[in-house]
Amino acid sequence: MTPLIQRILLATDGSAYAARAEGYALFLASTWGAGLDVLSVLEFPPGMNPAYPINDVYLGQLRKEADRHLGRLADRASQIGLSVRKQVEIGIPSEKIIAVAREHGDDLVVVGTHGRTGLEHVLLGSTAERVIRGAPCPVLAVRGIKAEAVESAAASVPLAVRRMLVPIDFSDCSLDALEYAVQVAKQLDAAVTILYIMEPVAYGLDFTLSHPSELEAKRARLGDRLRDLTAAVTGCGLQADEVLRGGLPADSILDYAHSQAVDLIVMGTHGRRGISHLVNGSVTEAVLRRADCPVLTVRSPKFAPDHRRVIRKPEPAASSG
Incomplete structure (x- = not known):
């Protein structure tokens, strides 16, 4: 079967805060045997003339710094058998x-x-x-660490992803994210936890609350669906479990990830947003801002034509009339 990841693009600005993202890119490229594109963008405002003498000097200095940094990265990559394409661009x-x-x-x-x-x-x-928002493929966002922690982090044990957390809401995009997570977990030999968050009960338009028996019935239905997904994941040889929790989605996801020492969160970037999106931005964006571990966002999953799905999407309901 065609590998899920054959080519990885690492975007780096060469700062100390980018070191952690660089480490993950090298780790994943080595794990997948993937080619690595390394890109540095010299930020330059549109409308200004890069050929203007003072701008040319400024960009020239930035390019020298970028070339040196990309050269060092390429050397690190070659030491672990990776092929690298280096590229420097000017713009946004x-x-x-x-x-x-x-x-x-x-x-x-x-x-x-x-x-x-x-x-x-x-x-x-x-x-x-x-x-x-705009990438044609999934994006791994790696939160930078403070400069004084970079040296100690570089000297720590090699990177590993052993526990993956996949929050879902049963939307198509979250099921695609789970499918993608399963393929990544297979390659990394990682365990998968499927998490569903039941948001706090809200008043209906008639200011009534759901009856406790209705909430219990809903919880039971959700539990059954989660167990079905877990069975599909374990059926392909992975360790997996499901968790059903209550609370605000972003807070609950982050709390669980922290308490269980999760190594990677995998999320779809579209799904049910509701009032929380209007107030605080989407759940995915909130998790990205605050997560300590890397977050793999799956907006446009790239599955090969010969890919066989593990996670089945529900068939669309037949229209009547």
Whole structure:
């Protein structure tokens, strides 16, 4: 069967905060035996003339720094047997990353959620989020760590992904994310936890609440569906379990991931949003801002033509009339 990931695009700005994303890109490329495209974008505002003397000097210095950093990355990659294509572009980082991913047909983009800006707690509107929204393939967003922690992190044990968390809401996009997660888990020999969050009960239009028996019946139905998904995952040789919890989706996902020392969260980028999207942004965006572990967002899964699905989507209901 055609491998799920044959080519990975790593976007890096060469900062200390990008080191963690670089490590994951090398780890995944080595695990999959994938080719690695390494891209550095020299951020330059549109409308300005790059050939203007002072701009040319500025960009020239940035290019030298980028070339040195990409050269060091290529050396690291070659030491573990990876083939690397280096590329430096000028422009708006998110636009260039998306364009290069399309041009090269990359199967996965790896990007840090924090670079030179210093806004380590902000993702909304950042390069990473714009890439996630527009990339033609899944995106692994890796939160940067503080500069003083980089050296100790580099000297720590090799990267590994042993526990994966896949929050779902039974939408098509979340089931695609689970399907993608299963394929990644097979390659990494990781356990999978399928998580469903029952949001707090809200008043209906007539200001009535659901009867407790109705809530119990709903919980039972959800439990059955989750067990069916878990059985499908274990049926292909993986360790898997299901968890049904109550609470606010983003908070509950993050709390579970932290308490269980999850190594990777896999999420679809579309699904049921509701009021929480209007107030705080989508659940996926909220998780991206606050998760300590990397978050693999699956907006446009690239499954090969010969791919055999493990997770079946429900058949659409037949129209009447």
